[in-house]
Amino acid sequence: MLIPGWLTPRFEKLISRLTAGRLHHGLLLTGPAGIGKQVLANALSNTILCKQRRPQGACGQCQACKLFAAGTHPDMAELTSEKQLGVDAIRQGISRLNATAQLNGNKVLVIPRAEKMTEPAANALLKTLEEPTNNTFILLLTARPQQLLPTIISRCEKHIFPAPASAEALQWLQEQGINDASPALLHAYGGAPFALLESLQQEKGLEYRAFSEGIEALLAGNKDAVTLSSEWQEHAERIVGWLQQYAHSQCVQYPEKASMDLFEACTRARKTLQNPGVNKAMILSCLLAEIKQAR
Ligand SMILES: [Zn+2]
Structure with a gap:
């Protein structure tokens, strides 16, 4: 390369x-x-x-x-x-x-x-x-x-070596054949284009797409928090990580209390998920309900 x-x-x-x-x-x-x-x-x-x-x-x-x-x-x-x-x-x-x-x-x-x-x-x-x-x-x-x-x-x-400027990273991703990367998605991957590329090229990338489509459906009212949570509970840790990145981008775009609350709720959820035997679907559905409210 x-x-x-x-x-x-x-x-x-x-x-x-x-x-x-x-x-x-x-x-x-x-x-x-x-x-x-x-x-x-x-x-x-x-x-x-x-x-x-x-x-x-x-x-x-x-x-x-x-x-x-x-x-x-x-x-x-x-x-x-x-x-x-x-x-x-x-x-x-x-x-x-x-x-x-x-x-x-x-x-x-x-x-x-x-x-x-x-x-x-x-x-x-x-x-x-x-x-x-x-x-x-x-x-x-x-x-x-x-x-x-x-x-x-x-x-x-x-x-x-610092992370590249967003525009430069997106341009490079385009040269690698990734045409639908947005600044927000890049941001969710810490501004690291190789990390995003790898993720999109792997199965994990498909999951991220499924995640962002799920969130869109939730916000549009086409899917409810309980259904999504039961679909996602197997990957609860990863999903909460992405939710936190999403919450972070919301904090940047809409620096209101609801965004901050969501970010903190994700931090708490990450900790709770480390306990064995927790109800993962429940934790996810509380977070997803909060996301809906925050918007
Ligand atoms: Zn040589």
């Missing part, structure tokens, strides 16, 4: 430092989830490994680029984990970095969700960050830098 416009200037700056031999060996890329940090890290890794680097990035033609595209480059390691990232995984990644580079001399280790590292894992990585081997680059990505060890943060060069 091409680097989106809002990341291009930063990307090209990193490339020019790489070319000048001044790219820091430990980079921490932070910013909200879903704004494209992973795409940038991917393109940067590719460029670091490319044998015929250009000011715009990797050539895409050389042997290194072909291996990179196939996911089989021997000097590239990416440690992904949805759960915790333990010390063994980190050690394995580091041992690959310590091996002699097989292609253009550079080696890259990417950790897309750095906050998932356990403390022993982070400490194992710390040693490498303190005493890096030659031509080794470590890219740490996270939306939650506060969950990283301060010693990790202090050993890296920090790059903070």
Whole structure:
């Protein structure tokens, strides 16, 4: 995937430092989830490994680029984990970095969700960050830098990426074939276009559509709160999350007491839902009734 416009200037700056031999060996890329940090890290890794680097990035033609595209480059390691990232995984990644580079001399280790590292894992990585081997680059990505060890943060060069401007994000979504994204929907996804794109491309996206259609039907009086609640109770946590995003957008559009009350009611409902055995349909139907009243 091409680097989106809002990341291009930063990307090209990193490339020019790489070319000048001044790219820091430990980079921490932070910013909200879903704004494209992973795409940038991917393109940067590719460029670091490319044998015929250009000011715009990797050539895409050389042997290194072909291996990179196939996911089989021997000097590239990416440690992904949805759960915790333990010390063994980190050690394995580091041992690959310590091996002699097989292609253009550079080696890259990417950790897309750095906050998932356990403390022993982070400490194992710390040693490498303190005493890096030659031509080794470590890219740490996270939306939650506060969950990283301060010693990790202090050993890296920090790059903070903000969410793009709404108009730019919507334009980009259109280029990805999403024509019906609205500023409100983007807002509900924290202004993060990649998060919205992923959501719309997945089953979850269909559910969000079903959700927004359900709310429209509720407000138009074509469906009642009890019917919707019983349809949605299986996904109560997700629905309340969306309702809260909806309530938030209402607070922005109509800063009245009813909007604030709705937002707070969602916060309370999120807490209540954590108790086992609660009547989820009941909680949803109270919230939906409040939404109707708030309008
Ligand atoms: Zn190349």
